[in-house]
Structure formats: C-alpha cells, structure tokens
Amino acid sequence: MLELGGQTPNNADLIKDVTEANFMAEVVEMSQTVPVIVDFWAPWCGPCKTLGPALEAAVNNAKGAVRMAKVNVDENQMIAGQLQVQSIPTVFAFWKGQPIDGFQGAVAPSDIAAFVTRTIEAAGGDSSGGLDDALAAADEMLEEGAAADAAQTYAAILQEDPANARAYAGMVQAHIAMDDLDQAEAILNGAPAEISDAPELEAVHAQIALARQAADAGPVGELKAAVEANPDDHQSRFDLAQALHANNQTQEAVDELLELFRRDREWNEDAAKQQLFTIFDALKANDPVVLNGRRKLSSMIFA
Numbered sequence: 001m002l003e004l005g006g007q008t009p010n011n012a013d014l015i016k017d018v019t020e021a022n023f024m025a026e027v028v029e030m031s032q033t034v035p036v037i038v039d040f041w042a043p044w045c046g047p048c049k050t051l052g053p054a055l056e057a058a059v060n061n062a063k064g065a066v067r068m069a070k071v072n073v074d075e076n077q078m079i080a081g082q083l084q085v086q087s088i089p090t091v092f093a094f095w096k097g098q099p100i101d102g103f104q105g106a107v108a109p110s111d112i113a114a115f116v117t118r119t120i121e122a123a124g125g126d127s128s129g130g131l132d133d134a135l136a137a138a139d140e141m142l143e144e145g146a147a148a149d150a151a152q153t154y155a156a157i158l159q160e161d162p163a164n165a166r167a168y169a170g171m172v173q174a175h176i177a178m179d180d181l182d183q184a185e186a187i188l189n190g191a192p193a194e195i196s197d198a199p200e201l202e203a204v205h206a207q208i209a210l211a212r213q214a215a216d217a218g219p220v221g222e223l224k225a226a227v228e229a230n231p232d233d234h235q236s237r238f239d240l241a242q243a244l245h246a247n248n249q250t251q252e253a254v255d256e257l258l259e260l261f262r263r264d265r266e267w268n269e270d271a272a273k274q275q276l277f278t279i280f281d282a283l284k285a286n287d288p289v290v291l292n293g294r295r296k297l298s299s300m301i302f303a
Helices: 025-030 047-062 077-082 110-122 128-143 145-161 165-177 181-189 199-217 220-229 232-245 251-261 267-282 288-301
Strands: 015-017 034-040 067-074 089-096 098-104
Touching: 015 047, 025 034, 025 067, 025 089, 025 110, 034 047, 047 067, 047 110, 047 128, 067 128, 067 199, 077 220, 098 110, 110 128, 110 145, 128 145, 145 165, 165 181, 165 199, 181 199, 199 232, 199 267, 220 232, 232 251, 232 267, 251 288, 267 288
Parallel strands: 015 067, 034 067
Antiparallel strands: 034 089, 089 098
C-alpha cells in the first residue's frame, strides 16, 4: 500500500468537501502527488446517499493511497459545467491534474472497489493493501448475509488477482449461502491449478459436500429416537450426525460421529472417520470443535 509521508493521513485529510474556491488546490494540485476521486452529488439525489458513503469507505480503506473530494453541484455549478457533469452521481478520478477515469450513477460495491484499485494503480501505487481491505469488506458482507454483494466484490478482487485463493473461497461460500451449489462447485473447479491445494479451497470443497448432505438430511427428532431405541443402529447414528450438522449443531454432530467410531471404527468403510475429516476440513484449523475433535479421534485411533 502506498502511504504518503510515511504515515496514513487521518480521515479529515482523506475526504473533504470541496468548493469552487479550493477545487484547484484540493483536486488539481493535490492530484500531482496522490490521485483524487471527485464525487459530484446533491442533497436531493437518492443514489448519491448510497454511493457517497460507499466511496468514502473504500477511500478510507486505501489508507492514504487515494483521496476524495465531494462537490455539491447545487452550490458549485461552474465546476460541474466545466467537467460536463450532466447527471449525478458522477465520479471522476484525477491524476496529475487531469481526469483519468470515471463513471455515472450508482454502482455495485465490487465496481467501487475495482474503481479505487484502478485509480491507485494508474497513479503507480500499490493496491495490494487495497485488495486486503476489499477482502475484509467482502468477508463482512458474507457474514452479514449480503451474499450477492459479497460475490460481486470477490469477483472484482479476482479480476485484479486471478490466483487469490481467499477470494475464490469467498466466491464459493457466497454461492453456498445463496443455495447455488452447482455454481459454487463450478467456481471451485475453475480455480487455477497453482492454488488448487490451498487450505481455503480444501475448506470450501468440504463445505460444498456438507451442504449437499444437508439437502437430504432427515429429521433430527426421529433419528434421535431411532438411536435411543437401538444404540447399535449405526446408520441412524450416522444420519443423525448429518442432520445435526445441517441444523448448525456441529459439536453435537462430531460427538455422534466419535461415538459411532468408538463403537465400530470400520463401519461402512470408515464412514465415521471420513465424515469427521470432512467436518474438520470445512472449519478453521483453530476452531475448538476441530481441536477437541481431532484430539479425541487420535486418542481412539492410538488407544
């Protein structure tokens, strides 16, 4: 990431309201050393209320590699006229005193991230830090349930870094969240060969397998009753573990599989152990469920 003057400017320096009086200083002259994104907006403009904050967030995430000037067209009509702004929102990127890129209208979060990245790179800056911030933003979208927006942002990141394993995994997870398992698998299969063994991709491969199982999972209550009636009904216990996992009861699913392994480790060609490995692979390596589960499984194997 390009950081001017050896430190990251504060938000007040990165984003400013600009008028005709200081446009030359804050945009034209400033863009001689750092690219400046100019957002033409108005208080009555609905799309501006969405685009503006999203642009500000992207600029803040760039930590000084780009700055932003906000121009109210109602109060600064001369500047808007000189740049032939005919509709708002309109956004320009300035470098060396000249507009080098731009767009009109509200755009997707992925397009905003890509625009900021292009602007930084056009000015000779390093956008790798920007990609890290974009990944973090996409991860947050996914956690908050905005899977479609997350997928768009991951796609934009892959345009900049086609071998980014984390972005590929995120794309897969977004489509799993949207219940589009075929597309999730297609994306995974399309990953470059050099990252095919990356832990992130191994994890989402396991997540796809578990998601497909969840679609066919039986009712937890009935399966619990079957196991209680006959603790040696291995198939019902295995099916119960799948149903528990499908209901986000991961620890309980692991417990049932460990019990199945304890009772008959070779049942159905080591099915219990293989299912445990699938669950472990789908989780983060430092997840307590993984750590405790692997320890218990190892103690049984080497007992």
